[in-house]
Amino acid sequence: MPFRNSFFKSAFSVDNVIFGLQESKLKVLLIKRSEVPFINEWALPGDLVRTDENLRDAPKRILREITGLQDVYLEQVHTFGKVDRHPLGRVVTVGYYSLVNIDNVKPRASSIASKVKWFNVFDLEELPFDHFEILKKCIKRLQNSVREMPIGFELLPEKFTLSDVQELYEAVLHKQLDKRNFRKKFLSMGILVDVKEYQTGVAHRPAKLYKFETSKYEEFKAKGFNFEV
Amino acid sequence: MPFRNSFFKSAFSVDNVIFGLQESKLKVLLIKRSEVPFINEWALPGDLVRTDENLRDAPKRILREITGLQDVYLEQVHTFGKVDRHPLGRVVTVGYYSLVNIDNVKPRASSIASKVKWFNVFDLEELPFDHFEILKKCIKRLQNSVREMPIGFELLPEKFTLSDVQELYEAVLHKQLDKRNFRKKFLSMGILVDVKEYQTGVAHRPAKLYKFETSKYEEFKAKGFNFEV
DNA sequence: TTTATTTAGTGTATAACGTACGTTAAGTCA
DNA sequence: TGACTTAACGTACGTTATACACTAAATAAA
Numbered sequence: 001m002p003f004r005n006s007f008f009k010s011a012f013s014v015d016n017v018i019f020g021l022q023e024s025k026l027k028v029l030l031i032k033r034s035e036v037p038f039i040n041e042w043a044l045p046g047d048l049v050r051t052d053e054n055l056r057d058a059p060k061r062i063l064r065e066i067t068g069l070q071d072v073y074l075e076q077v078h079t080f081g082k083v084d085r086h087p088l089g090r091v092v093t094v095g096y097y098s099l100v101n102i103d104n105v106k107p108r109a110s111s112i113a114s115k116v117k118w119f120n121v122f123d124l125e126e127l128p129f130d131h132f133e134i135l136k137k138c139i140k141r142l143q144n145s146v147r148e149m150p151i152g153f154e155l156l157p158e159k160f161t162l163s164d165v166q167e168l169y170e171a172v173l174h175k176q177l178d179k180r181n182f183r184k185k186f187l188s189m190g191i192l193v194d195v196k197e198y199q200t201g202v203a204h205r206p207a208k209l210y211k212f213e214t215s216k217y218e219e220f221k222a223k224g225f226n227f228e229v
Numbered sequence: 230m231p232f233r234n235s236f237f238k239s240a241f242s243v244d245n246v247i248f249g250l251q252e253s254k255l256k257v258l259l260i261k262r263s264e265v266p267f268i269n270e271w272a273l274p275g276d277l278v279r280t281d282e283n284l285r286d287a288p289k290r291i292l293r294e295i296t297g298l299q300d301v302y303l304e305q306v307h308t309f310g311k312v313d314r315h316p317l318g319r320v321v322t323v324g325y326y327s328l329v330n331i332d333n334v335k336p337r338a339s340s341i342a343s344k345v346k347w348f349n350v351f352d353l354e355e356l357p358f359d360h361f362e363i364l365k366k367c368i369k370r371l372q373n374s375v376r377e378m379p380i381g382f383e384l385l386p387e388k389f390t391l392s393d394v395q396e397l398y399e400a401v402l403h404k405q406l407d408k409r410n411f412r413k414k415f416l417s418m419g420i421l422v423d424v425k426e427y428q429t430g431v432a433h434r435p436a437k438l439y440k441f442e443t444s445k446y447e448e449f450k451a452k453g454f455n456f457e458v
Numbered sequence: 459t460t461t462a463t464t465t466a467g468t469g470t471a472t473a474a475c476g477t478a479c480g481t482t483a484a485g486t487c488a
Numbered sequence: 489t490g491a492c493t494t495a496a497c498g499t500a501c502g503t504t505a506t507a508c509a510c511t512a513a514a515t516a517a518a
């Protein structure tokens with residue numbers, strides 16, 4: 001029962017926007033809250049930061065608890081600190097987003113959530129607390145990030161087609177892209193390696209499979225890039 | 230005497246990187262600390278957030294206290310929360326930066342600072358706490374921001390020359406820019422108005438003075454832009 | 459009054475990049 | 489074998505980025 005008033009001299013928490021990709025749609029993992037306030041409502045997974053815990057370790061702990069994953073992409077986005085943002089007292093919260101490969105996630109109940117479930121990001125219209133605002137900031141940040149560096153591959157399987165990458169970008173940016181221009185621009189970065197394999201079992205011409213060339217990828221991450229699409 | 234241990238169940242603070250422009254150099258306003266720890270050292274101005282104070286109001290309060298300014302450009306950058314970042318206990322701090330016109334600032338002593346002084350941003354090499362890291366993040370954010378939207382004019386007087394703007398960009402980005410290309414690109418945005426006046430009292434051909442067209446400026450701010458220089 | 463000094467202000471040619479767009483190839487399924 | 493589905497590919501055009509050097513207008517000094 002962490003929501004005693006005594007906690008609220010000046011408590012801080014983290015909230016975690018966990019993005020995934022499924023059926024060419026950008027998804028976010030929400031939890032069904034098992035505590036007041038907003039008990040039984042779908043909300044962002046979050047928790048108070050422990051006094052002996054580095055801030056950045058808090059979202060990692062939450063990720064591990066509800067997805068079983070470690071070492072995923074994690075980025076701090078913004079800190080929300082209106083006096084009245086939490087109905088039970090003063091809680092400043094730090095918003096993070098993560099990118100996970102949805103196939104690796106076995107969503108599971110935990111101390112902070114009775115259920116967890118993937119939702120279409122662009123279908124959501126409201127969330128408890130200021131979680132919708134947090135979500136919007138995280139979407140915007142993710143959209144800016146994919147234009148500036150080759151992140152987002154965390155959302156894909158190890159081997160993927162160029163169409164998978166384009167669908168990823170279309171899902172994140174929430175708009176259609178031109179196929180030839182996308183492929184031209186993306187391949188010219190040189191961060192993909194043709195693994196000389198092809199899709200199987202598809203009812204059409206099979207696509208080439210690619211994987212990342214990690215070294216180039218890190219190089220790009222370090223110096224950034226400009227990928228306007 | 231705010232640094233009693235009892236504060237450190239989970240205290241949060243803000244630290245403020247206040248940028249200014251002087252003699253074509255990007256400056257940051259530091260305070261001489263009047264309290265332990267690091268008493269008498271130059272550090273970022275910051276303070277604990279009050280329990281009845283919206284997070285964003287804390288850096289505004291600090292700005293007002295040490296510069297007398299209100300309504301200046303203010304942007305949240307990053308939150309720093311390593312367990313051991315503050316030697317006296319657990320303090321999570323939120324880093325903000327502001328842009329101020331240095332001529333309007335009358336730096337003054339206050340409860341949090343015995344002295345305040347402008348320093349060359351790119352000459353600093355270390356600061357107490359993790360303040361140097363906070364400063365670096367704020368510089369990077371400012372540099373990204375001037376490439377994406379026409380901010381930074383807060384650092385200039387009301388009427389200014391195109392060379393002033395270029396010097397501003399050179400100071401922020403810390404590199405030389407091509408004069409003709411800069412002017413061409415900047416003017417083509419259409420956010421400047423020729424006020425039909427000229428510099429006076431300069432020992433060379435006097436430059437045209439400009440001011441901002443606020444409406445266009447807001448339009449750009451809203452939709453963002455791409456100003457690679 | 460002339461000359462030196464300083465900064466303002468301007469244009470063009472070339473390369474790089476973004477954009478728009480239609481057809482053939484290689485599989486599966488009925 | 490014909491219908492269907494998605495993969496793969498190239499070009500012409502317009503826009504933007506880049507590199508670069510001289511004349512103009514003021515003051516200061518001789």
